[in-house]
Amino acid sequence: MTVVPDSSHLDVDLAVIGAGLAGTGLAASLRQRGFDGTILLLEAGRGPGGRAASRRRRDDSLWRLDHGAPCFSFSQPPQGLLAELWNPLMEKGIVQPDRGLVVGLSAAGSIVDPPDHPLLQGPRFRGVPTMASVPEALLKAAGSKTQGAFGERISSLRREDGWWCLSGQRRARSLVVTGNLLAHPRSLAMLGWRDVPLRSAVPLHVDPCFDAALEQISEMRASVRWNLMLELPRCSDHLPRQIWLTPEAQAKFGIERIVLHRQQDHRLGLVVHGLDDGSPITPASQPGLLVEQESRQRKALTELLLPWPELAQSLALARCLGVMRWGASQPLDAPLANSLQWCESSAVxxxxDWIAGPGFGMAEGALQSAVDLATELI
Ligand SMILES: Cc1cc2nc3c(=O)[nH]c(=O)nc-3n(C[C@H](O)[C@H](O)[C@H](O)COP(=O)(O)OP(=O)(O)OC[C@H]3O[C@@H](n4cnc5c(N)ncnc54)[C@H](O)[C@@H]3O)c2cc1C
Structure with a gap:
């Protein structure tokens, strides 16, 4: 769905590229603090959510699958301004503590304790009824002066007379970027772009803060996840929510974890979080890589699900719903320093979740960085 602002709203105070947790959290946090300007969220996906989106199906109105993040992980209970954003969602029941069972699986196929991973160390929450409910609620909390334009991937940016010029003659006084592809050279190979859009918009040496930010971003490495999605028939209620492979098992199978998502009618969604094997991703190579991932992961599942005979048997009846490539911006390396989050002179x-902080690489980081940036912008 694309919501195109009418001609009287072609100029906005703030354009935000990306309607994941960070983009929607920023808009909601700004409103909480009295920001009265117009906000336009531009999002490549079909709706809000980003990596915390939920997959729906046209042929099956009941189906909802958390096909990216299965929960919101925090290093500690939300505090301060982050709690002010998060607690109203808790009070409305849109987020609830995630009590789903998490188990580990060894390379030898035994059920063991889950690995010691930052995503599992602190409190975890789930969106109700699905993960996407949270970014949707944040977008709603951002009020009527916030508009979303979905299904729009921004691939070029221009800065002119103090305005950020976006596609379709839209302009914004300030710009916020929530993914880092628009600033990172990997977009050239991965998306076939001719230049790094943010770099060409503001020439070198015009804004030292902006130059420093782009330099740090260009040094970040990124990883992808290949998530295979399956529909399984009705299964019993006594299954884990997440099956995390131990580091040895991850190396053996190229899989990080398996997530089970019970549907309203007791069918089961199963998502395999496949790890990056470093194959170069280009518009030409991607279709072949998706096919390879599906066949590799389905084969691995026959071995990995053996400790759960009910699941292993239902694999023969599984319907494949495709493979999703996630998170080119999933950070592995040094995060962006907080001091470079707002570049005043370029208004960007x-x-x-790739900004420095204890929640780096997880939901907490996306939301905390949004709240921090909102403080700068107010
Ligand atoms: C497979 C997987 C499992 C995960 N598991 C967990 C977990 O267990 N716990 C946890 O806390 N976190 C987990 N995460 C991480 C969590 O999903 C992220 O930290 C969080 O969702 C990041 O939110 P964000 O808004 O920073 O980024 P994103 O969700 O990536 O949002 C950025 C948005 O910008 C859009 N965008 C980017 N470039 C453009 C462009 N040029 N034009 C238009 N739109 C653009 C993208 O489409 C995207 O919607 C997981 C992530 C993945 C991929």
């Missing part, structure tokens, strides 16, 4: 800001 950054937020997302």
């Amino acid at each position: 800001g950054f937020c997302g």
